[in-house]
Amino acid sequence: MTTIAYTTPNVPTILTVGSFLYLINLAEAIFARFLNAGLLGSLCVGVLFGPEVSNILPEAIQSAVITIGYIGLLLIVFEAGLSTNLSLLFENILLSCTIALSGMFLPIGISMLLLRFGFGYHVLQSFAAGAALSSTSLGTTLTILKPAYRRTRTGTVLMAAALLDDIGGLVIAAILSQLSSSSSLSSGIIVRPILVSLGFAFGVPIFAVISRYAVEHTCAGKLWVYSPNAQLFIMAITFCGFIAGAKYAGTSDLFGAFLAGGYLSHIFTSASASPSVLAFDKHVMPILQVLFSPLFFASIGSALPIRSLGSVDGSSRVVWRGIVYSLLMGLAKAVVGLWLLVWPDRASGYGWFGRRLSQYPRDSQGGESPLVANEQSNPSRTRSAALVGLAMIARGEIALIVAEISRPLLDIHEPGETSEAFAIVIWATLLNTAGGAIFVGHLLKERKATRE
Numbered sequence: 066m067t068t069i070a071y072t073t074p075n076v077p078t079i080l081t082v083g084s085f086l087y088l089i090n091l092a093e094a095i096f097a098r099f100l101n102a103g104l105l106g107s108l109c110v111g112v113l114f115g116p117e118v119s120n121i122l123p124e125a126i127q128s129a130v131i132t133i134g135y136i137g138l139l140l141i142v143f144e145a146g147l148s149t150n151l152s153l154l155f156e157n158i159l160l161s162c163t164i165a166l167s168g169m170f171l172p173i174g175i176s177m178l179l180l181r182f183g184f185g186y187h188v189l190q191s192f193a194a195g196a197a198l199s200s201t202s203l204g205t206t207l208t209i210l211k212p213a214y215r216r217t218r219t220g221t222v223l224m225a226a227a228l229l230d231d232i233g234g235l236v237i238a239a240i241l242s243q244l245s246s247s248s249s250l251s252s253g254i255i256v257r258p259i260l261v262s263l264g265f266a267f268g269v270p271i272f273a274v275i276s277r278y279a280v281e282h283t284c285a286g287k288l289w290v291y292s293p294n295a296q297l298f299i300m301a302i303t304f305c306g307f308i309a310g311a312k313y314a315g316t317s318d319l320f321g322a323f324l325a326g327g328y329l330s331h332i333f334t335s336a337s338a339s340p341s342v343l344a345f346d347k348h349v350m351p352i353l354q355v356l357f358s359p360l361f362f363a364s365i366g367s368a369l370p371i372r373s374l375g376s377v378d379g380s381s382r383v384v385w386r387g388i389v390y391s392l393l394m395g396l397a398k399a400v401v402g403l404w405l406l407v408w409p410d411r412a413s414g415y416g417w418f419g420r421r422l423s424q425y426p427r428d429s430q431g432g433e434s435p436l437v438a439n440e441q442s443n444p445s446r447t448r449s450a451a452l453v454g455l456a457m458i459a460r461g462e463i464a465l466i467v468a469e470i471s472r473p474l475l476d477i478h479e480p481g482e483t484s485e486a487f488a489i490v491i492w493a494t495l496l497n498t499a500g501g502a503i504f505v506g507h508l509l510k511e512r513k514a515t516r517e
Contacts, residue, residue, distance in 0.1 A: 081121050085114050089359040101506030104208050104292055105499055107359040111366025118371070127367060134364035137357025138204045138462065139322045140349065143304055146326020147342050148212045153221040154327075160223035160408050164401045166228065168457050169233045171201040171397040179393060180486065184386060188485040191473035197490050198394045200234040201227040202498060203319055204361055209456065209505045214239075218410065219449040223456050226401075228323055232262050234463045235317050241471040244268035263314040269324045272491055277332040291333070303329055345409025365462055369495060373488040383485050387492025394493045395458045395500060402454025420447065430462055452508055459501030464494040 074082075092106030112128075114122050122130070145458025155163075180186040186194075205219070205226045207215075215218040236258050289295055304324045311321025329341040377383045409416045416422050467489045468475070474486040 069185060078126075081114075081123075082126060084164075084354075085110065085122065085363075087217055089363050090355055093359055099357055100503050101510045102209070102499075102502035104205060104358075104362045107185075107362040108344060108366040108498070111363030112324065112371060113366075115367030115369070117367075117369065122367070130360055130367065131364045133357065134361035137319065137353060137359075137361035139304075139308060140353050140357055141204055141207050141361070142228075142319050142322040143326040144212075144345060144350070144353070145207045145215060146323040146328075147330050147345055148215050149224065149327055149330065150221055151327060151331060153216075153218055154225055157218060157222050158225065160404065161222050162229060163408075164222065164226040164404050164453065164457070165229035165233065166200060167401045167404065168230055168398050169237075171400065172198045172394055175198050175393050175397050180410075186486050187477055189474045190477060190484075190485070193468075193474040194390075194486055196234075196237045196241060197464045197467040197471060197494050198397075198460060199230070199237065200460055200463035200467060201398070201457050202231040202459040202463060202501075203227045205459040205461045205498060205502055206456050208358060208362075209509070211509075212286045214509075218412070219405070223453050226453070226457065228320060230457075231317050231319050231463055232258065234467055238467045238470045241467065241474060245413045257315045258285075258317075260349070261311075261314045262320060265311060265314070265316060265320065265324060273328045273331040276328070277334075280332050287422055292341040292347055293340070293344040294346055296340045297348050300329060300341060300344065300349075309334055343485070359437050361462075365465065365498075368465055370483065370487075370491055371495070373483040374492055374495075377483060380485075383488045383492070386485070387489040388496070390489045391493040391496040391500075394460075395497050398457040398497075399416055399454040401457055402450040405450040410446070411427070413446075415446065415485050448508070452505065454506060455504040457501075458504070459498045460494045461498045464490070468494070 089107040089110045092110045093103035094106070096106035096109075097103030112118055116127070131321060173192065173195035177188070177191045178200065180191035180194055181188055206223065206368050210220055211224065215224060236255055239258065240255060286375070290299075307321040307325035308318045309321075311324070312318040330339070333339065333341050337346065374387065375381060375384065407418055411422065417484040426435070468487065470486060475490065
């Protein structure tokens with residue numbers, strides 16, 4: 066086994082990496098100030114430093130950025146699990162599943178119609194493109210959605226739907242991988258991730274109940290268990306264990322990260338100040354905000370093959386086709402927010418299709434009951450529908466992963482070269498991720514200004 070001798074990096078490498086780390090945070094601050102979507106700043110810096118533009122980051126550094134950035138994504142999802150209102154999650158799981166399935170099948174269906182019958186692509190190209198755009202960027206969604214929103218009904222439904230889209234993307238990616246290799250499609254490829262995901266979804270809550278009982282009866286008097294350092298150690302072990310278990314079992318590691326956060330949130334709720342959240346905020350959140358999260362979005366930017374966006378095979382029609390396809394893919398996700406206008410919300414006094422429920426009495430002065438009046442402190446039904454629809458638009462990392470896996474299908478007529486079908490998928494991924502972040506940022510900023 067050969068060892069690598071320790072050598073100091075040269076000055077150009079130090080300045081390049083140092084400027085990269087500084088600029089991703091500077092760009093995030095600028096974009097957050099003017100567009101309320103800071104993540105687009107680090108994404109743009111990733112594009113500029115990446116191999117498709119300047120290519121000034123050494124290959125080893127680019128690989129490290131992707132790895133560290135993905136750890137950032139896992140931590141973002143883990144923190145979402147910690148801050149999720151679990152009771153709201155279970156109460157609205159059927160609504161979340163409906164939104165997730167609609168958000169998967171609509172892009173695939175519209176893609177098949179447009180690309181097959183409108184642009185004349187092969188049916189496999191049309192399906193692969195739609196499959197890539199059927200996902201939702203969980204990292205983008207959670208970064209835009211602040212913890213205060215995640216604990217509302219709207220935020221909980223949105224997070225669950227985006228997470229289910231990720232699991233669906235895993236199943237579709239496995240199918241496309243089999244089709245790309247021209248091998249027979251095994252039912253186990255489709256069934257295993259679904260069954261494993263269901264097993265984790267039902268098994269972890271049971272495990273959490275047992276663990277909470279054990280903590281309350283064996284550690285209730287041991288204050289050191291609730292100290293920040295002990296909680297940090299428990300979080301690290303749980304985080305790694307759930308991610309490894311989920312990945313090797315056959316489901317999404319992001320699902321494992323979310324379950325790990327929800328698990329810890331439940332078993333330590335008996336403590337007065339939610340020690341897991343406090344420990345995460347103290348030890349992890351600062352480095353997540355200035356390093357891991359920006360590196361994640363920069364890694365997405367560096368992976369975008371933007372050179373193919375202007376011309377393919379000498380033709381620039383990919384530009385208008387990419388824009389048209391992007392708009393339709395954005396619309397296919399945005400309309401799923403309409404489910405919140407249709408679905409009953411008994412806690413706010415609404416039944417199916419927004420019908421007021423008569424069992425919510427008016428107060429003695431003829432005003433609305435406190436339960437209904439509480440809507441004033443939460444997003445309205447219309448704004449909730451807009452928030453969910455717009456937040457689901459962003460595609461990001463999952464779309465890129467599925468597109469790369471299915472690239473042999475997208476490039477079916479031009480093996481080894483970038484096809485027009487692959488280029489319009491990149492167009493849709495880029496425009497939808499940027500557009501979704503900007504629209505949601507504007508919507509949240511507008512609501513904040515209104516409340517002030």
